[in-house]
Amino acid sequence: MTEEPQNNMEEPVVEGQQQEVVADDRLLRLAADFDNYKKRAAREREEYVVLANERLLKELLPVLDDLERALNAAEDHEEAQLEEGVRLVHRSLASLLARNGVEEIATDGKFDPHVHEALLAQPAEDREQGDVLDVIQKGYKLGDRVVRPARVIVAE
Amino acid sequence: MTEEPQNNMEEPVVEGQQQEVVADDRLLRLAADFDNYKKRAAREREEYVVLANERLLKELLPVLDDLERALNAAEDHEEAQLEEGVRLVHRSLASLLARNGVEEIATDGKFDPHVHEALLAQPAEDREQGDVLDVIQKGYKLGDRVVRPARVIVAE
Numbered sequence: 001m002t003e004e005p006q007n008n009m010e011e012p013v014v015e016g017q018q019q020e021v022v023a024d025d026r027l028l029r030l031a032a033d034f035d036n037y038k039k040r041a042a043r044e045r046e047e048y049v050v051l052a053n054e055r056l057l058k059e060l061l062p063v064l065d066d067l068e069r070a071l072n073a074a075e076d077h078e079e080a081q082l083e084e085g086v087r088l089v090h091r092s093l094a095s096l097l098a099r100n101g102v103e104e105i106a107t108d109g110k111f112d113p114h115v116h117e118a119l120l121a122q123p124a125e126d127r128e129q130g131d132v133l134d135v136i137q138k139g140y141k142l143g144d145r146v147v148r149p150a151r152v153i154v155a156e
Numbered sequence: 157m158t159e160e161p162q163n164n165m166e167e168p169v170v171e172g173q174q175q176e177v178v179a180d181d182r183l184l185r186l187a188a189d190f191d192n193y194k195k196r197a198a199r200e201r202e203e204y205v206v207l208a209n210e211r212l213l214k215e216l217l218p219v220l221d222d223l224e225r226a227l228n229a230a231e232d233h234e235e236a237q238l239e240e241g242v243r244l245v246h247r248s249l250a251s252l253l254a255r256n257g258v259e260e261i262a263t264d265g266k267f268d269p270h271v272h273e274a275l276l277a278q279p280a281e282d283r284e285q286g287d288v289l290d291v292i293q294k295g296y297k298l299g300d301r302v303v304r305p306a307r308v309i310v311a312e
Contacts (some may be wrong), residue, residue, distance in 0.1 A: 011188065019175050019179070020177075023175070023179030023180075023182070023183070024179075026183055027179070027182055027183060027186060029273065030183060030186050030187060031186060033190070034186065034189070034193070036188045036196075037190070037193070037194065041193075041197040041201075044201065045197075045200065045201055045204050048201050048204055048205050048208075049204050049205065050191075050206040050298075050299075052204075052205040052208045052209055053208055053209075053212060053256060053298075054298055054301065054303060056209060056212050056213070056255055057212070057253060057258050057298060057303060058303050058304065060216075060249065060252075060253060060277065061296055061303065061304055063249065063299065064246075064249055064250065064253065065293065065294070067242065067245060067246045067249060068246065068294075070242050071246055072241065074242060074243075079238075079257045081234055082235075082239065082242065083230045084277055085242075086223065086226050086227055086230060086238065086241075086242055087227065087230075087243070089223060090220075090223045090224065090227055093216065093219065093220055093223060094220065096216075097213060097220065098217060100209060100213055102213050113296055137221065138221070138224075142206075142209075142210050142213060143206075145210065146212060147210060147214050147217065148214065148217055
């Protein structure tokens with residue numbers, strides 16, 4: 001059955017070529033789809049970033065409004081209103097950050113190099129070595145990621 | 157050369173099948189690549205949003221720090237420091253928004269329904285019909301997009 005191989009190769013070559021043309025066509029179409037998908041994905045990625053930013057930036061506008069009201073109170077020397085305004089702005093911004101997954105890093109315990117940055121080590125009576133003594137700058141996490149480590153003073 | 161077609165079809169069929177197997181293999185690999193790309197793109201889209209948000213949220217931390225310092229000044233009844241602190245916070249937040257492409261919508265002219273929202277129409281002497289008389293709430297754009305229209309009072 002596999003004999004006489006040399007004298008009629010043309011038929012199979014033509015057959016093969018036709019099938020290759022069909023297969024090439026499917027490949028080309030799939031490759032074109034793939035390419036279009038890549039372009040769309042890159043465009044969408046940019047749009048997602050813009051939209052994500054836009055949502056957050058929009059949430060900041062009322063905070064800016066409240067700040068401007070507080071500043072007006074300051075110009076009118078309405079100290080109580082200024083102070084109340086600042087409290088309001090602080091609550092708004094803190095809750096915006098919390099809503100967006102930002103959490104304060106705990107500092108009531110041992111120094112943890114994953115989330116703390118030691119600015120200073122000090123001798124401290126009745127505290128164990130490695131205890132966090134003081135927080136110079138609060139730290140924050142976003143999910144598992146450390147957005148900013150807490151800057152602390154540690155007992156040596 | 158294209159004669160004797162019937163009696164040895166097996167060879168060409170096998171040839172064709174082999175080529176189809178090769179082509180199918182390329183198609184399958186391309187389809188698998190495409191599929192992986194889609195999954196990765198979806199994952200990256202989410203990561204981009206998280207990262208975009210993270211950058212912005214991180215920029216907000218110093219604003220929160222300054223607010224807390226201002227609140228401490230308020231608690232210590234250091235009014236001048238409180239006021240200066242609020243000014244600082246306002247400058248920081250306004251410049252953060254500007255850096256991220258947020259612009260105040262102009263209101264010094266005619267009412268423009270694309271960027272303004274009329275809350276009230278009032279008769280106004282020596283002002284033309286459609287002039288913006290007063291701004292109740294500032295509006296903001298992000299590039300070409302209106303993040304929040306300016307809420308205004310218009311001359312009727």
